[in-house]
Amino acid sequence: MIALLTDFGLKDEYVGVMKGVIYSINSALKIVDLTHEIPPQDIIWGGYILYRSYKYFPRGTIFLALVDPGVGTKRDIIIMKVEGYYFIAPDNGLLSLIYEHSKSRRIVKVNQNKFSLKPLSATFQGRDIFAPLAGYLSRTKRLSNFGLEIDKLNVIKFPVPVVKTREIRASVIHIDRFGNIITNLEREFFQKLGWKNFKIVIKGKVIKGISSFYQKKDELIAIWESRNLLEIASPNGSASRLLGLKSKAALRIIKV
Amino acid sequence: MIALLTDFGLKDEYVGVMKGVIYSINSALKIVDLTHEIPPQDIIWGGYILYRSYKYFPRGTIFLALVDPGVGTKRDIIIMKVEGYYFIAPDNGLLSLIYEHSKSRRIVKVNQNKFSLKPLSATFQGRDIFAPLAGYLSRTKRLSNFGLEIDKLNVIKFPVPVVKTREIRASVIHIDRFGNIITNLEREFFQKLGWKNFKIVIKGKVIKGISSFYQKKDELIAIWESRNLLEIASPNGSASRLLGLKSKAALRIIKV
Amino acid sequence: MIALLTDFGLKDEYVGVMKGVIYSINSALKIVDLTHEIPPQDIIWGGYILYRSYKYFPRGTIFLALVDPGVGTKRDIIIMKVEGYYFIAPDNGLLSLIYEHSKSRRIVKVNQNKFSLKPLSATFQGRDIFAPLAGYLSRTKRLSNFGLEIDKLNVIKFPVPVVKTREIRASVIHIDRFGNIITNLEREFFQKLGWKNFKIVIKGKVIKGISSFYQKKDELIAIWESRNLLEIASPNGSASRLLGLKSKAALRIIKV
Numbered sequence: 001m002i003a004l005l006t007d008f009g010l011k012d013e014y015v016g017v018m019k020g021v022i023y024s025i026n027s028a029l030k031i032v033d034l035t036h037e038i039p040p041q042d043i044i045w046g047g048y049i050l051y052r053s054y055k056y057f058p059r060g061t062i063f064l065a066l067v068d069p070g071v072g073t074k075r076d077i078i079i080m081k082v083e084g085y086y087f088i089a090p091d092n093g094l095l096s097l098i099y100e101h102s103k104s105r106r107i108v109k110v111n112q113n114k115f116s117l118k119p120l121s122a123t124f125q126g127r128d129i130f131a132p133l134a135g136y137l138s139r140t141k142r143l144s145n146f147g148l149e150i151d152k153l154n155v156i157k158f159p160v161p162v163v164k165t166r167e168i169r170a171s172v173i174h175i176d177r178f179g180n181i182i183t184n185l186e187r188e189f190f191q192k193l194g195w196k197n198f199k200i201v202i203k204g205k206v207i208k209g210i211s212s213f214y215q216k217k218d219e220l221i222a223i224w225e226s227r228n229l230l231e232i233a234s235p236n237g238s239a240s241r242l243l244g245l246k247s248k249a250a251l252r253i254i255k256v
Numbered sequence: 257m258i259a260l261l262t263d264f265g266l267k268d269e270y271v272g273v274m275k276g277v278i279y280s281i282n283s284a285l286k287i288v289d290l291t292h293e294i295p296p297q298d299i300i301w302g303g304y305i306l307y308r309s310y311k312y313f314p315r316g317t318i319f320l321a322l323v324d325p326g327v328g329t330k331r332d333i334i335i336m337k338v339e340g341y342y343f344i345a346p347d348n349g350l351l352s353l354i355y356e357h358s359k360s361r362r363i364v365k366v367n368q369n370k371f372s373l374k375p376l377s378a379t380f381q382g383r384d385i386f387a388p389l390a391g392y393l394s395r396t397k398r399l400s401n402f403g404l405e406i407d408k409l410n411v412i413k414f415p416v417p418v419v420k421t422r423e424i425r426a427s428v429i430h431i432d433r434f435g436n437i438i439t440n441l442e443r444e445f446f447q448k449l450g451w452k453n454f455k456i457v458i459k460g461k462v463i464k465g466i467s468s469f470y471q472k473k474d475e476l477i478a479i480w481e482s483r484n485l486l487e488i489a490s491p492n493g494s495a496s497r498l499l500g501l502k503s504k505a506a507l508r509i510i511k512v
Numbered sequence: 513m514i515a516l517l518t519d520f521g522l523k524d525e526y527v528g529v530m531k532g533v534i535y536s537i538n539s540a541l542k543i544v545d546l547t548h549e550i551p552p553q554d555i556i557w558g559g560y561i562l563y564r565s566y567k568y569f570p571r572g573t574i575f576l577a578l579v580d581p582g583v584g585t586k587r588d589i590i591i592m593k594v595e596g597y598y599f600i601a602p603d604n605g606l607l608s609l610i611y612e613h614s615k616s617r618r619i620v621k622v623n624q625n626k627f628s629l630k631p632l633s634a635t636f637q638g639r640d641i642f643a644p645l646a647g648y649l650s651r652t653k654r655l656s657n658f659g660l661e662i663d664k665l666n667v668i669k670f671p672v673p674v675v676k677t678r679e680i681r682a683s684v685i686h687i688d689r690f691g692n693i694i695t696n697l698e699r700e701f702f703q704k705l706g707w708k709n710f711k712i713v714i715k716g717k718v719i720k721g722i723s724s725f726y727q728k729k730d731e732l733i734a735i736w737e738s739r740n741l742l743e744i745a746s747p748n749g750s751a752s753r754l755l756g757l758k759s760k761a762a763l764r765i766i767k768v
Contacts, residue, residue, distance in 0.1 A: 226380030
């Protein structure tokens with residue numbers, strides 16, 4: 001099985017053509033769309049989604065992850081194997097979180113020419129280089145076929161909140177389809193701080209504590225969402241609409 | 257085969273992750289997207305689409321239907337079998353039309369803990385409870401494995417038009433991709449009234465009778481669309497744009 | 513394998529229901545979405561995308577291509593076989609480019625009633641006529657089963673740029689997800705002209721020459737994109753946003 005995570009969207013035929021290329025090489029497999037709506041070139045969010053999603057797929061799944069601001073430049077392409085999962089991606093930090101949280105991994109730097117379509121277009125390596133790679137990897141799964149083994153990959157840092165004595169400064173990093181406001185405060189990160197009593201302030205509104213389910217009686221709540229991030233939600237509607245908040249913004253968690 | 261109907265949209269990775277969970281349990285099956293663009297929490301429209309769509313799928317298909325304003329509250333989850341089709345849904349009225357139009361059916365109230373992922377998130381039962389259920393149901397199809405049989409489910413009423421002596425008051429309930437305006441007047445409902453001569457009034461415009469195909473010579477027509485609802489269409493363009501109509505609105509059918 | 517190209521979008525359940533119909537006839541096959549976001553009724557762009565995409569799919573693939581402004585009128589439906597690929601489409605010009613660039617082809621005019629669902633809806637031939645056709649074709653692939661052989665189909669012309677002595681007048685025909693501006697100037701068309709030195713003028717901005725990759729140092733570049741059309745791009749962002757260009761527009765290529 002191959003799972004795709006890209007910032008290609010579905011407005012164009014880009015994803016469809018990549019599937020054509022993959023099936024041309026291995027018609028027996030399944031291709032699943034994890035998501036194609038990573039914001040254009042947002043390596044941070046793309047990497048986080050991949051990190052929080054991959055374990056829900058069958059072991060052996062090949063993830064083709066394409067958020068690639070450097071397309072056409074000399075950045076490398078890597079294949080990484082972690083716990084029986086395979087990841088194909090540009091070496092631009094997209095795999096940082098999986099890499100850093102893995103106990104062991106194997107990585108190869110891909111020999112790009114060997115498997116590419118010819119002629120190569122100037123703009124669409126997803127079709128010409130990455131899709132064939134995924135197709136051939138699904139046939140053999142032998143990493144040594146694809147390039148030389150390396151130890152390290154390029155790592156970028158997930159922008160964690162700033163912690164002060166009595167205050168955490170966090171950021172909104174995503175607003176989902178339902179208007180839920182997703183922040184960069186991770187559950188593990190917060191729980192290590194051991195705070196008992198606190199309030200959350202966002203756009204002048206105050207929320208007390210963190211709910212354990214969508215309580216309908218409250219206008220605005222905070223809750224740990226399914227990716228383990230702090231979410232601001234309005235159980236009867238859209239928190240984003242309620243707060244007039246359309247994109248990135250700051251929030252504070254204050255000890256009381 | 258599992259078919260998915262949700263209000264999750266494709267902006268997030270929610271649907272992709274659910275597919276990962278399902279394939280982890282049963283990698284042999286096919287998953288088909290019926291739609292993920294039911295308006296958030298719109299049980300009426302979601303239920304209608306499911307009711308009008310399911311018979312186009314192969315018998316034996318499992319429909320996982322998730323429009324669930326009550327996620328996280330104590331509402332039940334049900335599996336219903338009708339005419340060889342299977343439906344998994346929250347017991348919130350989403351299956352009303354299929355239930356009421358079925359001659360016979362079997363329903364079980366699901367033992368939610370038995371099949372769920374652990375730990376359960378606070379916000380994403382689609383991934384943690386419903387996807388595993390669909391996966392396991394596809395493996396056995398034995399309803400008794402999933403909970404105790406019940407007789408009835410929660411039913412909500414589809415908002416039918418108001419009929420007076422010489423006038424029907426109907427509502428716009430959907431505008432499709434092409435700008436076709438879909439109303440809540442069902443063909444069967446209207447034909448039972450036996451009206452011969454009538455005009456349709458919407459936003460000050462008058463349409464005479466109902467066309468049997470997209471007649472290009474008329475600016476605005478009424479037609480029975482593919483879900484058996486009355487549609488207002490502009491065969492050369494978008495009726496929605498022509499009328500400046502973006503969301504819900506009223507229309508009248510007047511006997512002449 | 514069946515690949516779908518339509519202008520149906522994903523806002524509605526139309527595509528999902530068609531898949532249900534196809535799988536009801538042939539549950540063994542794979543259905544791939546090439547794209548459903550062809551602009552409503554845009555035969556030119558739909559036909560171009562299909563022409564530039566089909567060779568990336570495995571030979572034997574059946575393309576169901578539905579951009580059909582004439583739905584419900586008496587236009588024919590055709591099946592064309594070219595180089596081992598199959599195309600089902602309304603006979604409205606959608607297959608023009610593939611037809612004209614093929615060395616040999618077989619075409620049948622489909623006997624529409626033979627394979628259709630009954631009763632036929634007034635509005636959704638994709639579900640009632642085309643999906644069953646695709647399903648049955650995937651089972652036999654014998655064209656003679658579906659209608660009588662014909663020689664020609666309706667052809668429409670792709671709107672090529674106007675060439676003058678020292679100037680080419682081209683048009684923007686698409687803006688993609690990344691804000692890349694796609695024009696109607698094809699690489700082959702331009703290279704036949706043999707121009708060496710030229711500048712490109714769009715919305716008052718001047719671009720010198722054509723880049724062979726996304727050069728990050730320039731604000732605005734021209735590049736041959738993956739469909740072999742001239743693209744105006746902003747390697748660090750969105751050319752569309754940079755130029756304030758949201759839809760169709762003109763550009764000039766001027767000999768210097």
